[in-house]
Amino acid sequence: MSARKCWSCGHEHAAAEVICPACGKVQPPPPAETALDKFALLGFAPSFDEPEAVDDKFRTLSRKLHPDRFVRAPAQERRYSLEQTTLLNDAYKTLKDPVRRAEHLLSLRGVRGDPKMSPQFLEETMEDREKLLEAKMSGNGVEELARGVREKRDSTLAEVRALVARGGDLAQAAELLARMRYYARYLDEVEGRTAEI
Amino acid sequence: MPAIFQISEPGETRSKEACATGAVGIDLGTTNSLVAIVLGDGKPQALAVDEGSTLLPSVVHYRPGGGPGSVIVGAAARRLAADFPRDTIVSVKRFMGRSSADPETRRLSPYRFADGQSGVVRFVVGEGRLVNPVEVSAEILRALRSRAEERLGIPVKQAVITVPAYFDDAQRQATKEAGRLAGLEVLRLLNEPTAAALAYGLDKRSQGTFAVYDLGGGTFDISILKLVEGVFEVKAVGGDSALGGDDFDRALAEILLEGKERTPRLVREAIDAAKAAKEELTKNDRTVVLFHGGRREITRAQLEQVILPLVEKTAAPSKRALRDAGVPEGKGLDGVILVGGSTRVPLVRTVVRKLFGMEPLADIDPDEVVALGAAVQADLLTAESPQHDVLLLDVTPLSLGLETMGGLVEKLIVRNTTIPARATQEFTTFADAQTGMDIHVLQGERELVQDCRSLAKFTLGGIPPLPSGLARVAVTFQVDADGILSVTAREQLTGVSQAITVKPSHGLSDEEIERMLLSSIEHAEEDVQARLLIDNRVEAQRILKAAEKQLESNGDLLSAEERAQIEASMQELRDAAAGSDHHAIHERIERLDHVSADFAKRLMDRGIERALKGHAVAEFDRGEMSPHAKKAYEALQEKEKPEPSNAERG
Incomplete structure (x- = not known):
């Protein structure tokens, strides 16, 4: 962790600190090109599991950083508050969702990009789509389909975990990640069903 | 400034300062509007602003001719609606941010519409005068502001204004514009259900997950909120912005x-x-x-x-919100809060009971609850030490996206994302040597551009001519704490960029906003006069009260003649304050100050004498004083110093 100086009081503190420990002023966001560790932003180590008490931590930080707390502050602090709260909200959303969390964890290890998917998987997705369409038309069986995809999502997630735990090939993790992303989107679509009817 | 009474009454000056922020909560409703404020006791209170009622009917009547007094707002306007159906605008909120092509403007209504250049709805009222919905809403806000000022005796400059959670960007922008036009600094646009929950949450000190079912005159909103340790998190919102009583x-x-x-x-x-x-x-x-x-x-x-x-149309958005919030079928819900006058209809309660499987809460007046919550938020935002330590975390009501190839919408920020929020997406050029890229910003849940609401279109130019797919444009959406969107497009290679705060394509053009501001300047002189009058009246009352107190406790310092002179000046000031000439009030304040200058000096002497004798005199503890009183005190101290050039002293 690199250190930086507080813009207000000059106190040197860890770059991950969003509030200066010495004077309590909100700090500017890290430069845009920095790879942001969303786990660290909320004070956690990267993990596949939802960090314990992440809700509490989010609430505590929101209380300190939210723009509502800076309505009377100078423009500069208001801007920092907006930027930091935006990052905080995004980090929280990432940490609360199993797929986003795994995705971010892998991206911190340098896994990113869209890998080429196996034709086998692409065929599988086509079948899933067709089944979903049929189920939607007939109005039944949607929940079973969702359950099946949810299971696939969870088992893929378990695979990624095991892979990373044994220090396996991270390029392979990228493909698993793309699968998880697909399953997540599929589930979003399924769950959007009741609303449209 | 009359130094004497300021120094003697630090407590009073301070209490004036405490509420002098004049930050109110406003519920700008379809049928009725309300204004509320948090007073010294920490409780929000709705102000009686129209014929003794806290409800100001959201009705504006325009008399022919224009000029002062040609605009009537509230119950008086409502009574004119039947005789002058075209000149009396009722439920203007339904038209906020709408274009003249919107189905909304074609419903059963008695109005005459003119075509606006940018498709903005304009009513023809009072013999050919054209007004748009923002101007009509501004009249309602202006009435609320000036009547609140009369009630409170202080200027009202800042407000939290509530909007239905389901209001889109155009409707929010229009509401903010109306506030500005009425001379208010809009501290925050607050979602109505969130405001209601805030009023309830503080009242009950409860924790848990709540649904707020808000059926007003013109809009239906459903919100699911979670309250834990003073943080209100909006989990999901939904509704129908064209359904109500x-x-x-x-x-x-x-x-x-x-x-x-x-x-x-x-x-x-x-x-x-x-x-x-x-x-x-x-x-x-x-x-x-x-x-x-x-x-x-x-x-x-x-x-x-x-x-x-109609009532059953509330079921689908409610179910969707419950699911989005992770409490499907209402399992795990701790309560349902009813908001809006239309929830008084027995059939609505029956439907709610069935929908959520529980008896709804309606302890706080469903008409006032939103304004009360807005007042609490205004206090939270402006008070140095707010009466309540609560934080609201709100969400985007609708997804925000961009048009991509084939008329499809790519969502950048999905609905129910906690705000402020940001998202960036990269796009590439699809033709060789393409130097410009059209950015079309959309709002809505549907897949196709034609089914979503168009918010803005602009072109990013200056892209270097490269083979297709090589130039990369990053488009960033930023939603602020009011739920208002700004968009930036940036070409990554050259850094060419363009940023806009989204102005809805069919919203108000810059020229229209300018025209509205100009016409509001015509009213500005009247506003200034009104403000001066209020300021002077308040000052007069404060001084009179302080003077009475000093005469009572330290009257022995005066001769009968001196006392009579001061009392006569006080009476003159009282008379002036009852009138409406702010010059006269000001003049008599000065006069009273002059007449009582000797009294002030003697009071000072007595104070110092007491202090020297070891009596602690609270007034002289400068740390306790308001900045105002402190300044006055220091000025007096300055006067007390021997000044050789002043023959009268020493």
Whole structure:
């Protein structure tokens, strides 16, 4: 962790600190090109599991950083508050969702990009789509389909975990990640069903 | 400034300063509008602003001719609606941020519309005068502001204004613009259900997950909120921005109008009669409607029959919000809060009970609860030490996205994302040597561009001519804490960028906003006069009160003649304060100050004498004083120093 100086009081503190420990002023966001560790932003180590008490931590930080707390502050602090709260909200959303969390964890290890998917998987997705369409038309069986995809999502997630735990090939993790992303989107679509009817 | 009383009454000056921020909460409703403020006791209170009522009917009447007094707002305007249906704008909120092509402007209504250049709705009122919905709303806000100032005796400059959670970007922008036009600094646009929950949460000190079912005059909102340790998190919102009690009235009016020729006047009368009947049927099973010279009995069953399809339209958004919030079917819900006058309708309560499987809460007046919550938020945002330590975390009501190839919408920020929020997406050019890229910003849940609401279109130029797919443009959406969007497009290679705060494509153009601001400047002089009058009146009252107190406790310092002179000046000031000439009030404040200068000096001496004798005199503890009193005190100290050039002293 690199250190930086507080813009207000000059106190040197860890770059991950969003509030200066010495004077309590909100700090500017890290430069845009920095790879942001969303786990660290909320004070956690990267993990596949939802960090314990992440809700509490989010609430505590929101209380300190939210723009509502800076309505009377100078423009500069208001801007920092907006930027930091935006990052905080995004980090929280990432940490609360199993797929986003795994995705971010892998991206911190340098896994990113869209890998080429196996034709086998692409065929599988086509079948899933067709089944979903049929189920939607007939109005039944949607929940079973969702359950099946949810299971696939969870088992893929378990695979990624095991892979990373044994220090396996991270390029392979990228493909698993793309699968998880697909399953997540599929589930979003399924769950959007009741609303449209 | 009269130094004497300021130094003697630090406590009083301070209490004036405490509420001098004049930050109010405003519920700008479809049917009624309210203004509330948090007072010294920490409780929000709705102010009586219209004929003794806290409800100001959201009705604006325009008299022909223009000029001062040509605009009437509230119950008085409502009474003119039947006689002047075209010059009296009712439920203007339905038109906020809408274009003249919107289905909303084509519904049953008595108005005459003019075509605006940018498609903005404009009403023709008072012999050819054109007003748009923002201007009409600004009149309501102006009335609320000036009447609140009268009630409170302090200037009101800042406000939290509530909007339906389901309001889109255009409707939010229009509301903010109306606030600005009325001379208010809009501290925050707050979602109505969130405001209601805030009022309840503070009242009950409860924790848990709550649904807020808000059915007002023109809009339906559903929000699911979670309250834990003073942080209110909005988990999901949904609703229908064109569904409310007004639709009940219209549905019933259709029955009354059957087979009759529809003149604007008759339509207005039918709607009013239907509204009265609906209210009557909340308490009784049947009622008699007097309409167009006839009598007609309407039963509650008849009303329920025509409004049932409307009330049932609230089920789908409610279910979706419950699911989005992770409490499907209402399992794990701790309570349902009712907001909005339309939730008084018995059928609505029946539907709610069935929908959520529990008895809803309605302890706080459903008409006032939103304004009360807004006042709490205004206090949270402005007070140095707010009365309550609560934080609200709100969400985007609708997804925000961009048009991509083939008329599809790519969502960048999905609905129910906690705000402020940001998202960036990269796009590439699809033609060789393409130097510009069209950015089309959309709002809505659907996949196709044509089914979403167009918010803005702009072109990023200056892209270097490269083979297709090589130039990369990053588009960033940033939603601020008011839920208002700004968009930046940046070409990654050259850094060419362009940023806009989204102005809705069919919203108000810059010229229109300028025209509105100019015409509001015409009113500005009147506003300034009103403000000066209030300021001077408040000052006069404060001084008189302080003077009375000093005469009572330290009157022995004065001769009978001196006392009579001061009392005469006080009476003159009282008389002036009862009038409406701020110059006269100011002059007499100065006069009283002058006449009592010697008294002030003697009071000082006595104070110092007491202090020297070891009596602690609270007034002289400068740390306790308001900045105002401190300044006055220091000025007096300065005067007390021997000044050789001043012959009268020493």
